[in-house]
Amino acid sequence: xxxxxxxxxxxxxxxxxxxxxxxxxxxxxxxxxxxxxxxxxxxxxxxxxxxxxxxxxxxxxxxxxxxxxxxxxxxxxxxxxxxxxxxxxxxxxxxxxxxxxxxxxxxxxxxxxxxxxxxxxxxxxxxxxxxxxxxxx
Amino acid sequence: xxxxxxxxxxxxxxxxxxxxxxxxxxxxxxxxxxxxxxxxxxxxxxxxxxxxxxxxxxxxxxxxxxxxxxxxxxxxxxxxxxxxxxxxxxxxxxxxxxxxxxxxxxxxxxxxxxxxxxxxxxxxxxxxxxxxxxxxxxxxxxxxxxxxxxxxxxxxxxxxxxxxxxxxxxxxxxxxxxxxxxxxxxxxxxxxxxxxxxxxxxxxxxxxxxxxxxxxxxxxxxxxxxxxxxxxxxxxxxxxxxxxxxxxxxxxxxxxxxxxxxxxxxxxxxxxxxxxxxxxxxxxxxxxxxxxxxxxxxxxxxxxxxxxxxxxxxxxxxxxxxxxxxxxxxxxxxxxxxxxxxxxxxxxxxxxxxxxxxxxxxxxx
Numbered sequence: 001x002x003x004x005x006x007x008x009x010x011x012x013x014x015x016x017x018x019x020x021x022x023x024x025x026x027x028x029x030x031x032x033x034x035x036x037x038x039x040x041x042x043x044x045x046x047x048x049x050x051x052x053x054x055x056x057x058x059x060x061x062x063x064x065x066x067x068x069x070x071x072x073x074x075x076x077x078x079x080x081x082x083x084x085x086x087x088x089x090x091x092x093x094x095x096x097x098x099x100x101x102x103x104x105x106x107x108x109x110x111x112x113x114x115x116x117x118x119x120x121x122x123x124x125x126x127x128x129x130x131x132x133x134x135x136x137x
Numbered sequence: 138x139x140x141x142x143x144x145x146x147x148x149x150x151x152x153x154x155x156x157x158x159x160x161x162x163x164x165x166x167x168x169x170x171x172x173x174x175x176x177x178x179x180x181x182x183x184x185x186x187x188x189x190x191x192x193x194x195x196x197x198x199x200x201x202x203x204x205x206x207x208x209x210x211x212x213x214x215x216x217x218x219x220x221x222x223x224x225x226x227x228x229x230x231x232x233x234x235x236x237x238x239x240x241x242x243x244x245x246x247x248x249x250x251x252x253x254x255x256x257x258x259x260x261x262x263x264x265x266x267x268x269x270x271x272x273x274x275x276x277x278x279x280x281x282x283x284x285x286x287x288x289x290x291x292x293x294x295x296x297x298x299x300x301x302x303x304x305x306x307x308x309x310x311x312x313x314x315x316x317x318x319x320x321x322x323x324x325x326x327x328x329x330x331x332x333x334x335x336x337x338x339x340x341x342x343x344x345x346x347x348x349x350x351x352x353x354x355x356x357x358x359x360x361x362x363x364x365x366x367x368x369x370x371x372x373x374x375x376x377x378x379x380x381x382x383x384x385x386x387x388x389x390x391x392x393x394x395x396x397x398x399x400x401x402x403x404x405x406x407x408x409x410x411x412x413x414x415x416x417x418x419x420x421x422x423x424x425x426x427x428x429x430x431x432x433x434x435x436x437x438x439x440x441x442x443x444x445x446x447x448x449x450x451x452x453x454x455x456x457x458x459x460x461x462x463x464x465x466x467x468x469x470x471x472x473x474x475x476x477x478x479x480x481x482x483x484x485x486x487x488x489x490x491x492x493x494x495x496x497x498x499x500x501x502x
Contacts, residue, residue: 061332065274066274066276068274090275126273
């Protein structure tokens with residue numbers, strides 16, 4: 001077994017929703033959420049759900065991949081600035097590389113990530129897709 | 138003061154007949170041929186090995202090696218800090234500097250060739266954020282590609298610019314008997330090589346292989362027992378600051394360069410962690426050896442990665458840093474098989490794969 005049910009469950013706020021931490025002391029916005037600020041060490045941290053939208057700053061097409069993700073190759077990977085102001089690196093979905101350009105608006109969607117085997121556990125998680133007709137920012 | 142008194146290396150290669158322990162034994166045998174006295178009563182064994190547990194299912198390896206080498210040190214432990222083997226150098230240095238130990242056998246070993254790339258890619262991705270980045274299938278290669286693309290835009294560079302690094306590293310490796318890829322390449326081969334993640338190509342990525350390197354480090358008082366040609370570890374400075382992809386900054390390297398009191402010059406020799414051509418570029422710039430946007434423009438005038446770097450000497454996980462330390466030592470005492478370099482000082486920049494955590498080690502003959 002490569003995918004642990006308890007680990008997947010534990011990551012529900014990270015893999016199934018974009019739950020951010022906002023430090024009330026220094027203003028640091030971070031993902032994934034944790035109860036202490038990685039910038040200043042304050043425990044005065046608010047847990048908020050991100051809007052799930054952002055802007056694509058950069059992207060690459062990954063051809064050399066990992067065990068368990070072979071069928072997804074090539075994987076388009078984006079550097080995304082969420083509307084809350086933080087950057088994350090995440091896979092893009094439902095788009096071809098030749099349709100992409102930097103500056104396009106994207107939104108988080110839930111997609112299948114990988115499975116243990118034909119009958120094994122399936123892990124889901126957040127990827128990003130281009131928002132149709134949103135135009136460029 | 139802390140002194141390097143000996144080193145033992147084996148050629149980095151694919152060793153299907155050898156385990157990590159076998160590789161270390163071969164490197165150690167090369168060390169004991171060179172020191173005046175058998176290092177049979179060493180105080181500590183520090184092991185730099187990132188992947189020996191996940192790839193070889195081997196824990197307690199430092200303890201096991203201590204017994205297998207017949208040195209039975211009182212202290213033995215493994216240091217894992219991603220590919221930043223400099224953390225093991227710091228641990229060894231600190232033990233002697235603090236007086237806890239008078240002699241430390243520093244060992245680096247990692248082995249990649251036992252498994253196919255896609256499996257090794259998975260294990261190497263353990264270095265990424267575990268909660269999201271690893272889970273969704275990302276790899277360090279994708280991050281390096283994004284960083285490279287940002288750099289190309291920021292400084293208006295095309296891919297041609299990055300070919301300078303593998304060209305130079307392969308040229309350097311030709312004369313290094315410890316190097317994995319001892320051949321020159323031409324620009325066309327680099328430019329036509331397989332795309333790993335656009336714009337990152339095969340020749341922009343460190344060449345994974347197997348290797349073991351050992352370095353014997355002692356207090357000054359003990360050093361003459363082993364050799365008449367020592368190299369001092371003057372200082373080690375460290376930093377943990379995350380890579381800033383959007384701004385194209387490896388902040389931890391800029392930070393260690395700022396913290397180092399010793400002045401670096403073009404007469405010195407350098408070993409840097411070129412996990413990717415883009416990392417080499419940013420490291421040269423962050424260390425102040427080149428201006429921002431010109432990291433690869435002056436390679437013929439900087440003695441950097443004379444052994445071929447991770448690109449062509451090869452990349453055996455965190456053992457890379459122990460190779461770098463051993464080769465700097467050999468250069469500074471004038472005994473590197475590549476030939477003599479007129480340098481009194483050497484600097485080792487050790488980082489993880491993406492430059493989040495750095496150590497800068499200053500050496501003096």
